[in-house]
Structures are given as structure tokens and as C-alpha cells.
Amino acid sequence: MSPRFEAWSTLLAFMRKELRHLVRDRQTFVILLCLPLAQLLLFGYAVRTDVNEIRIAIAASAADPAATSLRAQFANSDRFILLPSIPNAAAAERLFRSQQTDVVVVLGPRTDSRTVGVTPPSLLIITDASDPNTSTTMANYAQAVVRDWQALRSDVSGRVAIDVRARMRYNPTLRSVNLFVPGLIALILTLVTSLMTALSLSREKERGTMELLLVSPLRPWQIIVGKVIPYLGLALVNVVSVLLAARFVFLVPFAGSYWLLMGASVLFALVSLALGVLIAALTSSQLAATLAALGGTLLPSTMLSGLIFPIASMPEPLQWVTTIVPARWFVEIIRGVMLQGTGVDVVWRDLLILSVMLVVLLVAAIRRTSVRLA
Amino acid sequence: MTMPPETSVVGDHPSTLAIRAQALSRVFGAFTAVDAISFDVGQGEVFGFLGANGAGKTTAIRMLTGLLAPSSGAATVAGFDIRHDAARVRERIGYMSQRFSLYDDLTVHENIRLYGGIYGLTDEQIASREKDLLSRLAFTSSASLRVGALPLGWKQKLAFSVALLHSPSIVFLDEPTGGVDPVTRRQFWELIYQAAADGTTVFVTTHYLDEAEYCDRVSIMVDGHISALGTPASLKAEFAADDLDEVFVRLARGATKS
Structure with a gap:
């Protein structure tokens, strides 16, 4: 058996186990599959700033x-x-x-x-x-x-009045749904990915199974990739279901490329997953990991991504802080692609930033895991 | 690159070395958990690694299994340096920690498949070893049960057998019989003997001193040092004690850290 093949079959065995954990816990699995859609349906109707009646x-x-x-x-x-x-x-x-x-x-x-x-x-x-x-x-x-x-x-009366007209481009009816649905996709992806990987890794630490994995020939990257891939699959199912709901329930226009949107979603999901792994590596209990994942990813994704509060109206130091929030870049991409039909020629910068974040987070996560249990 | 097995010069234990620790130390801040311990373990030996809580046993085991880097000193396990050849060491050792560490939500079969896969066994190897393992433990009818549903004693026996699945040359057992009833402990030690008879070196920590009597040789750690090392009989003779319990208490009483 060649070493390369062995590395993959080892990884495959580990991933198969990870997938089993995921499916075995029926309740969590159903929640993970349905929650994003339910959230979109709920918040899509609730979270809007346009006022009627x-x-x-x-x-x-x-x-x-x-x-x-x-x-x-x-x-x-x-x-x-x-x-x-x-x-x-x-x-x-x-x-x-x-x-x-x-x-x-x-x-x-x-x-x-x-x-x-x-x-x-x-x-x-x-x-x-x-x-x-x-x-x-x-x-x-x-x-x-x-x-x-x-x-x-x-x-x-025959008098000339100054005719002031504002034209709202890309969202002419000022439907806030068009603005929030893309943002919700970012939030939902963050929730499923960071929190779940952080939890599943810290559970291994808490139960002591992590020791067995670290004593085994599994390499840190295999443990991390094996943790990340199953959740990436789950996140993709969620992205597709949420996008379908956005398109057909909320009638959000799709001006741009579906492929670009999916590609960007995969990239963002990977960044969030890597963040989850890093959080698990840095914390020592499931509780700490949960709190860190909620406070460290979900809140910034909500508050500092431009999803609810415009970044331009934040104080300048805070605007700098938003640049390290992955969701900020993803929200920018997804709004551009969905509403304006923006192409790679414009969003390449956001994609690049997310890619750099991914590499940095992965290296940090693998490093932390390599330290073994020192 | 396979290193030639080192040969020991000391007389009364087997000549091929499974473990050799030389002035192995680990310091945590100002606290020296393991203080320059040196010992050899021969291939196929059942080596009891005793000590009170906090004496440094677990730290030592973690260094030997590659979970913790030594602060100073050196050790070879299965002929490979734990610092520089950690990957080769990992392929050759089995490990069972004091915390039960199979996956509760997976079945017996799935746990076996997982560890077989992680250690790079082929599907055929896993299938045949699983069959052997299940029949040896009389678990055949339980293969599809979730591990979480098994009684503790069964779990421990299963965890031990899974740690041996890839035929490691050394297996490290960190308090494998904690919380297990006397009958199951007995059965567990029968499994240990069987593994040793098959040529596997067994490195075991325990708090049960009656179990220590089953070991070929025993070391007793006090305050990060190895205070006594020898066969159970020679230790009893050395300390003029009736049993190992007495030896242990006499040594541990002098400890400052526990």
C-alpha cells in the first residue's frame, strides 16, 4: 500500500466515523438540516425594515x-x-x-x-x-x-418646482428582504459550521477519545480535514435549501452567477469551519467552546458584518475591526452577486481575503493540534 | 530506516528492549513532574508502573506515547526515538487511557472498523481480526450494539482488544481496571497475559497492588523519581515486606508531593 493511498484510506475511515456521529444523533441531525430553512422562513418575514400599513x-x-x-x-x-x-x-x-x-x-x-x-x-x-x-x-x-x-x-399652478427624484438601484422597491436574506445565509452558515465543529472536537477532548486519536498515526491535518468535510457537506445542503427558499419563497432576485455564489459559500463555510476547529483547539471544554463559538463568530457575524448595521456608519476603529470578521466579506460578495449581478472581476478581492483567512486559520488550527496535548 | 533492536546488558529480563528511558524529565513551570527517570522494559514483558496519585506516572506515560514532549532526557519506544521518530512510534504502540475512550454512539463493529482504518489495516485484515476479537471476548452477538449500552467491564475488555487490533509491539494501559469488578479484573488480566504470551509488551499502571503481583517487573514512582524497580519477589525481599502493598506504602509515605 503506497503511503499516499494509506493517508487517504486512514482519512476516509476517520471521516466515515465523523459522518456516523452526525447521522447517529438523529435529533441534532434533523435540527441541523431543518433549522437553517426554518430560520430563514421565520426571520425573512420578521426581520425587515420596510414599513407597511x-x-x-x-x-x-x-x-x-x-x-x-x-x-x-x-x-x-x-x-x-x-x-x-x-x-x-x-x-x-x-x-x-x-x-x-x-x-x-x-x-x-x-x-x-x-x-x-x-x-x-x-x-x-x-x-x-x-x-x-x-x-x-x-x-x-x-x-x-x-x-x-x-x-x-x-x-x-403652472409654476416650475424643482423635481427631486431618487432612484434606488438594484433594490428598486426597497424590499429589505433582498438585503437580509443574503445576510441570513451568512449567519446560518456560521452557526452550522463554527459551532458544530467546535463542539464535536471539544467533545472528543472532553471524553478522552482525542487522546486515542493523537496516540494513533493520524496526523493533525487528517483529524482536522476529517472533522471539516462532513460538516462542509451539511453546510452545502443548507446553502442550497436556503438559496432555494430565498429565490422561490421570498422572490429575491438572482442577478449573478449561481456558481460564483456556491463557490463563495463553500469558501466562507470552510473559513467558519476552520475557525470552529481553532476554537476547539484553544478551549478545553464543550461549554467554553460553545461560548467562544457564539461570542467569537455568531455575534460578530451579526453585528459587524454590515448585515444589520451599515459598516460605513460605525466609528472608524470599529470599521477596522470588521475587516477581520469573515462574514463581512461574505455578505459583501453575496449581496453583490445576488442583487447586482457582480462577477469575479469585482468580488475577487473579497474572495482573496477569505482565502487568506482560511489559510491562516487552518495553519493555526493544525499547529495547535500538533502540539498534541501538551 | 529500521534501527537494530538494542540489547540490554542487565541480566534478569529479556534481552530485546521495548522501551528504554534515559534521564527522561518533564517540567511544568517550577514543578518537576518527572525527574530524570531511567529504565528499560524488555520485549514481551508485563511491566507494572506504580505510584501514588501525582507521582508522575501519567506524565511519564504521556511522554512515552508521544502525547507530551519531554523537557529533557531521551527515550526509545519500539526502537524509535520518541522525539524524532514519533510517527514511527505511534504506528507501533497501542494505548488505552484511564478514561474509557471508544465512541459510545458507535456500535462495537463500527469502533473496530474505525481503529482498524486509522491504523491502516486493510478491509480483509479488519474483518478477520474483528472476527477473532469478537469470538475471543464472546461478543459475537453484540457486534451491532452501541458501545454505550455495554456494561463497563465489557467496554474495558473491548477497549483493550481494540488497542491491540493493529498488533502493536507495545501496549500502554493507563489504569485499565479502574472501577471494574474483581471478576472482570481477573478476566482482564487473562487478556493481558495472552497479549504478553503473543509477544506484546504490556506497560500498565494500576492502583491495585494485587494486580501488580501479576507483573513480571514493577517500578514504583515517588515524587517524580523511580524509587524501586524489580520483580515483585525481589522488591518484597528488598523491603522485607509481606506483599507489594507494604512496599508501596513504605515508599509512598516518604513522598512530599502527595
């Missing part, structure tokens, strides 16, 4: 013709639910307190056509800012409707 009331004097056209403008928008008009701003207070409305537009006395341009039109948008993010979003929507309304009125 905004209740709006218009405060204006009944006789104001501007109020009638503004009402019509809001009634035509499908984001808003128009409430009966109220006489004045004081009534708005009551509506807010009783939580009957989300937005109130107060129309000043001098907004009808005759006075446009003479006196600055006064129009006040009041929102409930107890939830600041939602409130800002709602105010923006309301402003957009008001802008449209003004433009329309200046046309009627």
Missing part, C-alpha cells in the same frame, strides 16, 4: 381644497391607511396617545394654490418616534408622498 391622519380645516387633494394622494399610496381627517394638531395628540395613528400630517392654513410661492407652505409631518427607526422610515415615506403631491400641484 402606516396609519395616517390629515389635520386640516375641512374647507381646504389642498387637504382634499393631499388626502387623495395618500389614499393612492398603498403603504398608507388613511384615517378620517381631524380638525387640528391638538386632535393629533389624542390620536397618538390612544395609538390610533402612526403619522399625522398637519396642513397649515396657507397651502392652497393661491398662496403657493407667496408664503412658504407650511406642512408638518408628525410621527411617533418612540421607535426611532420605524418613525424615520414612515416620515420618509410621508415626505415622498407630499413631494409627489407638491409636484403635481405646481404643474397645475
Whole structure:
């Protein structure tokens, strides 16, 4: 038997055992297979920042013709639910307190056509800012409707108004699902890969089976590759199921190449797996490994990847920290490829960074395992 | 590159050396766990490695099995240097730790296949050795049971047999009979004798001094040193004791670390 063949058959024996562990624990296996999909379905619906069914009331004097056209403008928008008009701003207070409305537009006395341009039109948008993010979003929507309304009125009145238009490219309907689904894929991959490898390796340490492996002719790279490959397979099944759900349940557009997306996912999964192995090598109990995997991978992947909070708005030192979070680069790739149809010519830098991370983590993990149990 | 087996000059034990330790030491910070121990173990010998808890037995065993690098000194195991030829040493030794270390969630058959595979045995070799092993242990009907479901005594016997699956020239047993009932201990020692009769060197640590009487030679570690080394009979004579228990207690009482 040639040494090369022997190395592979040894590795194969080890991987077969790893796969058995995985399948044998039926509960965990089912959870691992179904959890990502369940998470996507759940969070895909829950985690979105676009707001619909905004209740709006218009405060204006009944006789104001501007109020009638503004009402019509809001009634035509499908984001808003128009409430009966109220006489004045004081009534708005009551509506807010009783939580009957989300937005109130107060129309000043001098907004009808005759006075446009003479006196600055006064129009006040009041929102409930107890939830600041939602409130800002709602105010923006309301402003957009008001802008449209003004433009329309200046046309009627023959005056030229500055026509401000923003065009939202690549996500024209501003659907937050399009933004979150790619990010969720990153999170789900992190969870399955880092946590599971970290756990399975530290379990061997805790139970003492690791000693037997280290006393055997198995080489550290064989132990690590044997641990990583089965979980890589599992992660790939998850990626495919999550991508299918993204495409067909959430109708997220797929502008770019499926192959690039899969390739990037494999690379990212490998980075997370290597991180899991390293965590297991550095910790001495399953509990410590779990905590380290959660704190060291899952949280940064959520908070520092640009998935929820834009990296550009973080303080600069923190922006530097995000560069060592693998998910940051993966989120960049996956959003680009899915939404913008970005190709390798653009994401090669992110791919390169992830590859470098993979090599560094693997070398560190193998080194740590080579120290044996010193 | 196979080194010629070293030959011992000391008279009363077999001439081919399985283990030779020379001033082997391990220091953890300011604590010297193993302090320049030197001893030889002959091929096919059953060598009892005794000592109180904390005397340095486990550290010594870990160095000899390549789990721990020595701080100084040297040792050869199965003719190969533990520092420079660790890979060759690993192929030639079997190991059974004090913690039960087969996989509970795998069946008897799967555990056997795993270790056979790791040690590079062919499928045919694994199949025939598994058959022998199961019939020797009268486990044939249990091959498809999960190891976790077996009684402790069975597990230990299985772990020992699995450690011998690749026909190592030396097997290291670290407190193999801890927590096992007297009948099973007896059966376990029968397995040890059988392995020794087949030419395997058995290096065993134990806290049961009646077991130590079964060994060809015994060493007793105190505070990182080997305080006594010889056949059970010669040790008893040397310390004018009735049994090894008395020898052990007399030596251990002088210890400072335990």
C-alpha cells in the first residue's frame, strides 16, 4: 500500500466515523438540516425594515381644497391607511396617545394654490418616534408622498418646482428582504459550521477519545480535514435549501452567477469551519467552546458584518475591526452577486481575503493540534 | 530506516528492549513532574508502573506515547526515538487511557472498523481480526450494539482488544481496571497475559497492588523519581515486606508531593 493511498484510506475511515456521529444523533441531525430553512422562513418575514400599513391622519380645516387633494394622494399610496381627517394638531395628540395613528400630517392654513410661492407652505409631518427607526422610515415615506403631491400641484399652478427624484438601484422597491436574506445565509452558515465543529472536537477532548486519536498515526491535518468535510457537506445542503427558499419563497432576485455564489459559500463555510476547529483547539471544554463559538463568530457575524448595521456608519476603529470578521466579506460578495449581478472581476478581492483567512486559520488550527496535548 | 533492536546488558529480563528511558524529565513551570527517570522494559514483558496519585506516572506515560514532549532526557519506544521518530512510534504502540475512550454512539463493529482504518489495516485484515476479537471476548452477538449500552467491564475488555487490533509491539494501559469488578479484573488480566504470551509488551499502571503481583517487573514512582524497580519477589525481599502493598506504602509515605 503506497503511503499516499494509506493517508487517504486512514482519512476516509476517520471521516466515515465523523459522518456516523452526525447521522447517529438523529435529533441534532434533523435540527441541523431543518433549522437553517426554518430560520430563514421565520426571520425573512420578521426581520425587515420596510414599513407597511402606516396609519395616517390629515389635520386640516375641512374647507381646504389642498387637504382634499393631499388626502387623495395618500389614499393612492398603498403603504398608507388613511384615517378620517381631524380638525387640528391638538386632535393629533389624542390620536397618538390612544395609538390610533402612526403619522399625522398637519396642513397649515396657507397651502392652497393661491398662496403657493407667496408664503412658504407650511406642512408638518408628525410621527411617533418612540421607535426611532420605524418613525424615520414612515416620515420618509410621508415626505415622498407630499413631494409627489407638491409636484403635481405646481404643474397645475403652472409654476416650475424643482423635481427631486431618487432612484434606488438594484433594490428598486426597497424590499429589505433582498438585503437580509443574503445576510441570513451568512449567519446560518456560521452557526452550522463554527459551532458544530467546535463542539464535536471539544467533545472528543472532553471524553478522552482525542487522546486515542493523537496516540494513533493520524496526523493533525487528517483529524482536522476529517472533522471539516462532513460538516462542509451539511453546510452545502443548507446553502442550497436556503438559496432555494430565498429565490422561490421570498422572490429575491438572482442577478449573478449561481456558481460564483456556491463557490463563495463553500469558501466562507470552510473559513467558519476552520475557525470552529481553532476554537476547539484553544478551549478545553464543550461549554467554553460553545461560548467562544457564539461570542467569537455568531455575534460578530451579526453585528459587524454590515448585515444589520451599515459598516460605513460605525466609528472608524470599529470599521477596522470588521475587516477581520469573515462574514463581512461574505455578505459583501453575496449581496453583490445576488442583487447586482457582480462577477469575479469585482468580488475577487473579497474572495482573496477569505482565502487568506482560511489559510491562516487552518495553519493555526493544525499547529495547535500538533502540539498534541501538551 | 529500521534501527537494530538494542540489547540490554542487565541480566534478569529479556534481552530485546521495548522501551528504554534515559534521564527522561518533564517540567511544568517550577514543578518537576518527572525527574530524570531511567529504565528499560524488555520485549514481551508485563511491566507494572506504580505510584501514588501525582507521582508522575501519567506524565511519564504521556511522554512515552508521544502525547507530551519531554523537557529533557531521551527515550526509545519500539526502537524509535520518541522525539524524532514519533510517527514511527505511534504506528507501533497501542494505548488505552484511564478514561474509557471508544465512541459510545458507535456500535462495537463500527469502533473496530474505525481503529482498524486509522491504523491502516486493510478491509480483509479488519474483518478477520474483528472476527477473532469478537469470538475471543464472546461478543459475537453484540457486534451491532452501541458501545454505550455495554456494561463497563465489557467496554474495558473491548477497549483493550481494540488497542491491540493493529498488533502493536507495545501496549500502554493507563489504569485499565479502574472501577471494574474483581471478576472482570481477573478476566482482564487473562487478556493481558495472552497479549504478553503473543509477544506484546504490556506497560500498565494500576492502583491495585494485587494486580501488580501479576507483573513480571514493577517500578514504583515517588515524587517524580523511580524509587524501586524489580520483580515483585525481589522488591518484597528488598523491603522485607509481606506483599507489594507494604512496599508501596513504605515508599509512598516518604513522598512530599502527595
